[in-house]
Amino acid sequence: MHEIGVREVVQFLGLTFNWETLKMTWLAMAIVILIAVIATRRLSLEPKGAQLVIESIIEFLHEQIGNTMGKRGMFYAPLIVTLFLFILVSNLIGLIPTLASPTNDLNTTLGLALMVVIMVHFLGLYYKGSHYIAHFFQPFKVFFFINLVDEIAKPITLSFRLFGNILAGEILIIILLQLAKWWVIPSVAWLAFSIFVGVVQALIFTMLTMAYLGNSVKDEHES
Amino acid sequence: MIDINSTLIAQILNFLVLVVILRAVAYKPIVKVIEAREKKIKETLDQADMDRRAAENILAENKAKLAAAGKKAEDIIEKAEKAARDARDASIEATKREIEQMKKAAAEEIERDRLKMTESLKSEVVALSMAAAGKIIEKNLSEKDNESIVKSFIDKLDSKKLGDL
Numbered sequence: 001m002h003e004i005g006v007r008e009v010v011q012f013l014g015l016t017f018n019w020e021t022l023k024m025t026w027l028a029m030a031i032v033i034l035i036a037v038i039a040t041r042r043l044s045l046e047p048k049g050a051q052l053v054i055e056s057i058i059e060f061l062h063e064q065i066g067n068t069m070g071k072r073g074m075f076y077a078p079l080i081v082t083l084f085l086f087i088l089v090s091n092l093i094g095l096i097p098t099l100a101s102p103t104n105d106l107n108t109t110l111g112l113a114l115m116v117v118i119m120v121h122f123l124g125l126y127y128k129g130s131h132y133i134a135h136f137f138q139p140f141k142v143f144f145f146i147n148l149v150d151e152i153a154k155p156i157t158l159s160f161r162l163f164g165n166i167l168a169g170e171i172l173i174i175i176l177l178q179l180a181k182w183w184v185i186p187s188v189a190w191l192a193f194s195i196f197v198g199v200v201q202a203l204i205f206t207m208l209t210m211a212y213l214g215n216s217v218k219d220e221h222e223s
Numbered sequence: 224m225i226d227i228n229s230t231l232i233a234q235i236l237n238f239l240v241l242v243v244i245l246r247a248v249a250y251k252p253i254v255k256v257i258e259a260r261e262k263k264i265k266e267t268l269d270q271a272d273m274d275r276r277a278a279e280n281i282l283a284e285n286k287a288k289l290a291a292a293g294k295k296a297e298d299i300i301e302k303a304e305k306a307a308r309d310a311r312d313a314s315i316e317a318t319k320r321e322i323e324q325m326k327k328a329a330a331e332e333i334e335r336d337r338l339k340m341t342e343s344l345k346s347e348v349v350a351l352s353m354a355a356a357g358k359i360i361e362k363n364l365s366e367k368d369n370e371s372i373v374k375s376f377i378d379k380l381d382s383k384k385l386g387d388l
Binding site for chain 2 (some may be wrong): 033058
């Protein structure tokens with residue numbers, strides 16, 4: 001992304017696509033799949049290397065899923081694990097020169113957030129039925145509007161947080177290089193911080209997704 | 224910069240495809256491995272528990288056996304000591320008897336020697352007396368007279384003095 005805010009678009013079947021975002025998404029997907037293949041190439045009971053890393057991530061997320069989503073949540077574990085790995089890799093590839101993060105495009109983050117929110121409502125209705133609709137009117141009927149704002153805010157905050165963090169990070173990398181070509185320390189420092197931000201944002205997105213899904217998936221009788 | 228277009232739908236589809244692929248390629252095998260490892264750990268722990276219990280049983284058994292063996296050893300030693308004591312007593316008894324016998328034999332021999340000596344002394348004394356008497360009298364009596372005189376003299380001596388020899 002060298003010209004900030006300008007996106008190369010392609011037309012396909014009368015639809016408009018951001019070509020660079022799609023390319024970078026596929027690259028991120030390829031990297032995630034490559035990591036997965038490397039990690040699972042020689043599975044052993046005594047893990048080491050890539051297998052250990054992926055196993056640690058999966059076990060950490062499993063624990064979080066168990067806490068927020070209960071037993072039913074385990075079915076959605078692959079989705080959560082994929083969400084985390086995909087966003088993490090997407091955030092980090094943007095730090096490599098000439099590449100860009102798929103997550104610097106609102107289409108990606110809003111797409112993921114909408115998918116999550118649609119799942120939340122769909123699964124809420126599926127698991128809890130009328131109880132789920134009733135909970136929008138709790139504790140009083142007028143609270144429906146507040147709850148509505150809450151529900152609308154969910155995808156917006158979820159998507160804009162990630163989008164804003166990553167886009168700002170990439171813009172700042174370019175700006176710092178432009179501002180101080182003779183002095184690389186701010187750029188390097190910001191790059192290091194961007195790695196941290198990329199990890200944290202991936203974690204936040206995943207955690208919030210778990211929490212939202214937990215509301216509708218978790219069995220209330222389960223302690 | 225924040226133009227929403229069909230990319231949004233494409234990204235959702237991309238992501239769902241990735242979920243499906245990852246689930247098949249990585250998630251399921253890894254979860255299987257994790258479960259296998261948990262099962263193995265549990266089995267190993269159970270096995271270790273069982274082994275420890277078995278070891279404790281064997282230890283108790285061994286202790287009992289050792290105690291029994293110690294008792295048996297004590298008995299054997301006691302028996303051996305008793306046998307040794309008996310043997311020693313018997314040997315002392317035998318030695319005493321032997322000594323007694325030897326003493327007796329020695330006493331008998333002394334007695335025999337004394338008699339022999341008395342006999343030889345008697346004949347010596349006779350010869351001496353005869354020579355002495357011959358010289359005193361300076362006249363030889365008949366052989367027969369001599370002998371009777373000396374004999375009566377010695378007989379007197381015998382009863383008075385030689386008895387103490």
